[in-house]
Amino acid sequence: MVLIGENLNIMSRTIGPALKEKNPAPVQEMAKAEAEAGVDYIDLNIGPARKAGDEMMAWVVETVQGVTDKALSLDTTNPVAMEAGLKAAKGKALINSISLQPDRLEQELPLVKKYNASMIGLLWGVEGMPRDANERAMLAVDLMYKASEAGIANEDIWIDPILTPVSVEINQLKACFEFMAMLKDIAPECKSTVGLSNISNGTPNHLRPYLNRTCMIMLMKHGLYSAIVDAFDSELISIARGNKPEIVDLVHRVMDGDKPDLASLSEEEAKYVKTVRVITGEALYSHSWLEI
Amino acid sequence: MAFEVPKTAYSGRIKEIKLGSGDKAVIVGGETCYPLYLFEGEMPHPPRIAMEVWDMPPQEWAPAALEPFEGVTDDPVAWAKKCIDDYGAEMLCLQLVSTDPNGLDRGADEAAEVVKKVADAVTVPLIVWGTANLDKDTEVLRKVAELCQGKNLIIGPLEEGDHKKIGAAAIGYHQTVVASTPIDINLAKQLNILLGNLGVPDEMIIVDPTVSCIGYGIEYCYSVMERMRMAGLTQQDEKLQFPLICNISKEAWKTKEVHIPTEAEPKLGDAKKRGILLEAMSAMVLILAGGDVIVMRHPEAIKLVQEMIAELTAK
Numbered sequence: 024m025v026l027i028g029e030n031l032n033i034m035s036r037t038i039g040p041a042l043k044e045k046n047p048a049p050v051q052e053m054a055k056a057e058a059e060a061g062v063d064y065i066d067l068n069i070g071p072a073r074k075a076g077d078e079m080m081a082w083v084v085e086t087v088q089g090v091t092d093k094a095l096s097l098d099t100t101n102p103v104a105m106e107a108g109l110k111a112a113k114g115k116a117l118i119n120s121i122s123l124q125p126d127r128l129e130q131e132l133p134l135v136k137k138y139n140a141s142m143i144g145l146l147w148g149v150e151g152m153p154r155d156a157n158e159r160a161m162l163a164v165d166l167m168y169k170a171s172e173a174g175i176a177n178e179d180i181w182i183d184p185i186l187t188p189v190s191v192e193i194n195q196l197k198a199c200f201e202f203m204a205m206l207k208d209i210a211p212e213c214k215s216t217v218g219l220s221n222i223s224n225g226t227p228n229h230l231r232p233y234l235n236r237t238c239m240i241m242l243m244k245h246g247l248y249s250a251i252v253d254a255f256d257s258e259l260i261s262i263a264r265g266n267k268p269e270i271v272d273l274v275h276r277v278m279d280g281d282k283p284d285l286a287s288l289s290e291e292e293a294k295y296v297k298t299v300r301v302i303t304g305e306a307l308y309s310h311s312w313l314e315i
Numbered sequence: 316m317a318f319e320v321p322k323t324a325y326s327g328r329i330k331e332i333k334l335g336s337g338d339k340a341v342i343v344g345g346e347t348c349y350p351l352y353l354f355e356g357e358m359p360h361p362p363r364i365a366m367e368v369w370d371m372p373p374q375e376w377a378p379a380a381l382e383p384f385e386g387v388t389d390d391p392v393a394w395a396k397k398c399i400d401d402y403g404a405e406m407l408c409l410q411l412v413s414t415d416p417n418g419l420d421r422g423a424d425e426a427a428e429v430v431k432k433v434a435d436a437v438t439v440p441l442i443v444w445g446t447a448n449l450d451k452d453t454e455v456l457r458k459v460a461e462l463c464q465g466k467n468l469i470i471g472p473l474e475e476g477d478h479k480k481i482g483a484a485a486i487g488y489h490q491t492v493v494a495s496t497p498i499d500i501n502l503a504k505q506l507n508i509l510l511g512n513l514g515v516p517d518e519m520i521i522v523d524p525t526v527s528c529i530g531y532g533i534e535y536c537y538s539v540m541e542r543m544r545m546a547g548l549t550q551q552d553e554k555l556q557f558p559l560i561c562n563i564s565k566e567a568w569k570t571k572e573v574h575i576p577t578e579a580e581p582k583l584g585d586a587k588k589r590g591i592l593l594e595a596m597s598a599m600v601l602i603l604a605g606g607d608v609i610v611m612r613h614p615e616a617i618k619l620v621q622e623m624i625a626e627l628t629a630k
Binding site: 190305306308309310311314 | 501
């Protein structure tokens, strides 16, 4: 599992001002901490960056490269800033992300080829969010076709099926899983990724890791290639690195219909089983899902 | 091969709760099938209608809504009696509009005295509805619960922010609570769990999903209520097996459409009929979605809905 650390983010209370003031210390500390935590990529999220985004992205790329040689994921909706970041990046960078809106495709697909980058293909169409698994499949095929026309190899495309919060619309989450099960047949060479923390958006902070970890394990069953994650959830990283095979096995068994007696499980195992049940929609989510 | 009618596989049952006390107490809930799906299961108790009474004279009601209560709107006891004696009300809902901090802001003691008077004057189950202001409802409903001990009132709305204090009083003085959340199934389930953790017995909880009327987003209410029933009846979700209450009358009668006089907009038809139909049809939609207790205002709208209920529950 390739992990992309999400924590260097303009929404953060320490990173936001540092990016705006071009103050390198907090940015470098965060990058170092993420690298030490063991992620493979560091996501540099500078937001829409409408004003002088190119300067900001080039600066943050150089600043981070000053302290780590981890690969970089460049996260902005501003194509000019994206190009500035790609120019400054030393290794093969990841563009996070290109959606299926015509102007985004037109402006950003050529950058993938020009800078020998990889790209996250976000399945967000002209009409917004896809409604089900089939619409996701259509968008994925469409994206592959357009990327191919632009000379981009399938293995450089990381499909993002859009993971939605468990507490919003369970059918969207089901559709995301259904699509992930189809992806290896639709596009065997493409890679995949999800913004993992989305699933727990709206959940009390101290409970979010359970949803994030369980969801990752569940998507691993469908061959998920990578995930954008909280770099400081050490348990999650440990799972991704293959250190918790018994938990992975348990989650996968429950997905296959096994119904273990909760009383026979450890407290930790029971939490995973309960979380699978809310993510599949078998049980309805509430903030107290681990207690009942 | 003979055709077989597909049938939903139910695994749950809505909890039965008793509202009020004495001869006129009413039991709601107990369904083992989707609302009115009598061909698939049982609905031992029909949906009930609670007639609305205000604790102060309404200032902005449409003439059609005021007309049936002429002469009693300044006296909640007389109003309540009229609902029962003249219109056959089986339940009442006293709306404590006068306690609104943005309005009259009547104090808790005075408001509770009025509730007590009404509760003493009638024998049908009495719902007491606050203003959804957390602090004020806490003050008022706690007082009401205390003063009306033994009446098994239905008090609400209880929200996440005030459920502990009002819930504790309800347990102490044995009143049923209305668990209220803003059109969100996950939050509804959560509040039911929290009330359970607090120690409110299941048979003292009725759920308010928050409703709006036709033309004002009733589709969302319908979906949430429908989803609650699916979870409770087909997914064994015990925290979503509570009867539902819908406070629809004030929503229907505050819309722009019921206030436009006939002559101002002849194309909309007769103003009185318009208001009655809007209320009746909204109420009916909510019954079809799973409403067990519907708070209504106009006697003619109530009559229409009761006729529908009778037809749909006929053996």
